[in-house]
Amino acid sequence: MTDPITGPQHTRHDTALLRGIYLPRSMDAGGSAMTTYGIPLLVLATTNSTALTGLAFALEWIPRLAAFAVAGAMVDRYGAARIFRLASAARAVIVMAVALVLTGLGSSGPGTVITVMLLAASTGVLTEFSYIAAETTGGVASREAGEHAHRVQSVLLGIDQVATLAGPALAGLLLQWAGPTAMLLVVAAFSLLAGVLSLRQRAKESVSVSEPVLQGLRIGWSTLRSLPALVWLVTGLALSNLTSGLLQAAAPVIVVQQLGHSTADVGLIWSAAAVASLLAVAVCRRAIDRWGLWLVGALSATIAASACLAVSFTHTYRAYLVLIALLMAGEGGMTVVLRTLRSHLVPESVFGSTLGLTVLLLLVPFPVAGILVAAAPTALLGHVITGCAVLQALGLGLTFTRLRTLPGLSTRPA
Template structure:
């Protein structure tokens, strides 16, 4: 039997803060820093090195360290609590970005500047995942407390993320043009520090597992995931789907600039439009779950994503490419609401961080693979690769939701707690 210890004063009564103060405001600041770093750092790499190849490598460097950090991040959150991990990760990200802001002006291009921006991409990728896992775990706890209204909490959280994604590409591009690399990096650092300041400062009183090797968190998360069939099937379908989404994201600059003859600003417009469509889909999915349940809402979102994925690979002009990409991401947004609602109910709280890390690790693994595929594919053949990935996406989502149609947890907004549902 696993022993547990109490974190925080035994008789301490933490202040009763609203969801806005303890969850939504810190998440908003962190999402802003996340979006600006994800979309802004590749632009900074391009502006610093003037190399499309190095920009692609930076994309991989952002994702690979994130994947490596997931299992450790989940275990650290379970052990030390969401607030402490969130605050430390936010401060570390700010320090790294500020350091790069002062180092880069002293390097007039060349190898030194290249090493600096590549290290910036890798390090911010790692610390960002710690803050993300902490924020997701805190949001899931709030969802559990909300009971039948859990999907409403998750809709707000996803709306915050999508709003940041909507503003992030355009704002990062504007800052880079208006105030340069240093001003852009200092703005990213300010968002990170704001998130650290907004996080509640009272200590958490909770049960936590004793220290264990890093791989133990990965094993714990994996065992929990496979013990929850509904969640495992949904993660499988979304992982397959993310391969198509990742290839589309990695290939979009080449397709838009080289094939469709548009500017690099047009690439940012696509993702801003996609984020706006996702926001609308999140709102619609919330009402659909209220009235129809998780499975109908998720299946409809999956159908939209699959059909749009097949169509976007055949788009012959910029407008069609933009609209179809937005529709695809709208479908992804709807499925994400379903996923977040399901996992917030079904994953036991003591191992939520470790299990969340495993689910995100599985779902994000296709992104660096997609970057490698795009790097190895001739530009003229990218359309064929997109078509193949879209077919795989449609097949994966169809299999997953066909299997999920009989899962009790998918039939209504209220799902069963895992202790009652999965224990023999």
């Protein structure tokens, strides 16, 4: 029998979550996914330069690393809702301004190059700020939901997954059929809607003074050093991220210039890869219960390394798409293993500091990958990918060989 009071209360609560949390998060996730995958495509379309495409990818990620710690401190000091609104509004203004500037400058010239590079750097910073603010707001909503917290988190995770699927494809299609201005205006519209909708947020945030960034990193480093299994797994995944980041940065050049396909086809690759990764995550969650962490992790590593080694030898778009999907599926499986191991081994009292450090270590390879693409001549890009793939295979092989003898991955989780 339905409680005549509780029922409407739950309905009002769900409606408030939809308006104040889910809709702003959806708009922000859509804009973030489009900028992450669309800006390297935009740079290639406007400059036709492999080096500048790789440099733009690096400029997207280097400021994110710098903003990672600052954004958290700003959210703690000023509140997630305020930072989310400011970051969304700033991104909308910057992207619209760039769209107008590119319309006036045309599709080439030094002014165009400088404009798109500044766009890459600024959106990288603002995306990190809005993401951390959105994660914090989601945490507040989860705590308010009490025993239904898992429902809130499942919806938020679903929003991010849908954005990862649709964002790259939408950016590629708009760039191909409507041009750079249209793509940027859609990104600006997503950002503007995120900022406007966030005005409805009623998050009851308690602003607290966080510990200094350097102190948190020191705590995380000392904890990580005391857990050899986690050290080896983070090292292996960092090497794997270098290769996957290299392929992500080089994808516009490989697909458009070498394989002769469109920007829309580049977006389709990463959407298909996201589907493969989601399927792998779903399968690995069950497989770990049955066969344990080590076997699932080793199998995922084998799939990822084999796909990367094969990429440099493929010369067709279809094979490239399949191999990238296999790579992301393998990395999805290893990510599940990492998160499971991290939750089992890291003490709760230092979990946040250790989490922050591991995320930072896993993100560092992405700007390095962009710099490699920028520095390598187009004719040698395949050799660079092969070299990184060999390094990845050796690193992952050594990692899981070592992990087999260490406590943590050798047994099934409870």
